[in-house]
Amino acid sequence: MLGTDLCPNNLCQFYSWCYAFLPHGERHFTMGLAAACWAIWNRRNQATFEFKKLSSPFEIVFTTCTHLSYWAGLLKDEGRAELEHGAALLKKNAKELMSLCTTAYMRSTLG
Template identity: 55%
Template structure:
């Protein structure tokens, strides 16, 4: 945004830290919840801090499924980006980071149809597992976390 001389706030729309790609996609507290939710499906409480760590992470927990790593990364990052843009430009705040995970699941389900049948089945199964796990986590959580401006959303 700085390169395009955008006059708006240079801080993350989810927190008060300076927005960089790495911060938004991996280090922001909202993104951390998203990645920890994905990690819980993989059976780990660790999560990546960079794109390179993501690939190492996936290789560690899903060895041999390297053909789906980029689809998963794209779905998560695209969902984060869209939520950020809604907050930044439309002032529509998320109620919970789980909304981002559900959006990523929808992308995965749609994109599964664009893959070769064998890969598509794996992507769809992963999306279903992530959606089910996220639903369970959402039911266990308390009230929505407040956004940067103190509101609970929308």
């Protein structure tokens, strides 16, 4: 999603990964992690208790963006603009990746 296939496996690696790939955003690393975890948790509850199947992993990414945008509205300082910008970039990247995945899928099914 962010232009790398290096994925963290634990919390220490997550923060190291953030510092390497998302410089100057350390104020929002924990909020981003919380938004992703909250999106996963909510989606798990929907699957478990409402029997709603996940149609695409992008649902979780877009829900994460929604949480970040909402939480940005709760901030008063310049962090608000930074967080809104970060959520918008994540959403843009997800849309581009979703488009690439759709194109690749269509090519593979059509021959």
